[in-house]
Amino acid sequence: MKTCLNCGTSNLDTAKSCQQCGTELETKPKTTSRSKPTIKSHSPEELVEALKLTAEILAKRQADIMFVLDCTGSMEGEINAIKETIMEFADTIEKDGVRVRVGLIEFRDRLINEEHRVLKINGEVFTNNPNLFRQEVSKLKAYGGGDAPESSLDAVMFALRQPFDSDSNKVIVLITDAPPHIPDQETQNIEEVVREIQTVGIDQFYLVIATQDTESKVYLKLLSGVKGMAFDLGKGDDFRSRADNFKRTLMSLGKTISTMTR
Template sequence: MRKRKLLTMIVLGLSTIFMVSCDLFTSTMDSLFSGGFILPPTISENTIDFEITGVGTGLRGYDNFPSITLFVSPTNPEDDSVISNLVEADFFDVIDDNGEARPIEITPRGSVTTSNKMADIVFVIDTTGSMGTYLTTMTNKAQDFADTLAESDINYRLGFVTFGDDIRKDEGQRLAPTSDIETFKTAVGALSAFGGDDGPENQIDAIDYARAGAGELTSNPAGSFQNDLSFLYRDAAARIFILITDIDYHTPDNPGDVLYYYSGVSNTVSQEIAKLNSTGVSCYVVAPTSYASDYEDLAEDTGAALFDPGTEGFADILDTIGEAITTRGDYMITFMTNDFTPNKEHTLRVAVHTSLGDAEAEVNYTSPAVVNYDRALEAFEEGLDK
């Protein structure tokens, strides 16, 4: 009887230990994979200037999802100077869809360049009839831009995509990024304006065509620029798109003539912004001021800028873009997301805490369309061990 009572007590004790261990294990896993922690409070009012200038899942060699790369710039509003010495992870909070993003690695100001100034630059060009003389001026200046890059220390490649209501894929209407400056100058110089007849045009799907990876499953009916022309963007290079147009864009709700070419417009501008951010693309826009409201988010939310060719010379615009491609921000933040869901749009909330004040900003990105779960989990666990 005593033996049975003792055995029962031992079993109960072991069961209790096992349940406690399970609870601890579950709690730990919840903390790692379900954001099981107390969220940092939102910052009600920014007291310094703070900008997220880029975000991506495949940027600058960080192509092993779930690793994500952010470029951020915290500045003193008194003199616009960058706030220095924010080199520890504790200076920043990164909240991915209300779940903590860890671990965080910070590369300080002065170390952030386009990985030895490498850049893959694609012009996304409206070649409809209304572009006319404007297109001639643009192509001349694009050739000058190529000459400027050739004289710089930037390891560049230049290419282009053209569009109207459709994405133009005939001979001479697109060029995969090349380091051969004469090939680019000859090809872009041969472009001419034709067709279109009415507005808007299909800018957003043309951008997605340029963005989508080789073999990527995409909603864009024109497929992938990379797949069609058998090239890959370089992981270590900044990816820069320069959209040049004189009118606004079709949307899924207002596809216009696009219906005659495919099955309609595939992407809203907000969806495309998230896709561009997920692949680390900054999309500069050159368009008339009258369409600023259509393009501000596309440019600014991808860490780029909007220019009006009517008030700024095209040469000056390209000079500004040329300067911008040598840096993507003043701090680079690398972190691990714990959500491996493919093709999911995420919202990141990033906060910075300095002696001068605090600030936060938000940005969206989309996870890769195809995720290797075993590799993602392995990368996540390796990140936790570092």
């Protein structure tokens, strides 16, 4: 039905004029015009602020990486590999847009009075200068260790107490060819370490261990509730061969860390 706008009378759809007052009826419905979308222009100051915000977001991709390294007599190849590969390792991560700092704790066997120790680079635990880090690693010596198990879990607990940046991904990399002492001087069981990893809020945890060694498989429990994975350390007593294998592992590890860092 068509409604007359003059008198309000209802008329048939086919009617051209109102049957009551004779007023011509509209043949097309009124349409409302739509405003065209406008493109907002930004001032130079607004663009600068937007760029700053983008830079701040990118800067949040940061990682503090603490190596927890077995420095007993059998680990000479791995010590040399870290020294020789740390520059490439850091570059691999930073090329993916992650700002990285590195640190290292050396450990042996606390049950025979071989205490763990954190490297200090210009008095600091972490450094963003891989060259200075390399210089300090080159001073490490592979010796000691006593029996097969080492104080790796106590060393991890020590690593958890280090000054990680609250704005960075907290990353721990445990490297050892030996099973852990259970109990040790500080830790009574591996579950205690797992709880502390979760309490501290470690973001990524990596193992470089003898994955085929039955006694070393207990380390896999450390990955509970945290992003991470286990890499195989390699076999044999040929330090040079193991060092080459470990270099490749470090490069794979660097790529994994950069991918996992958010």
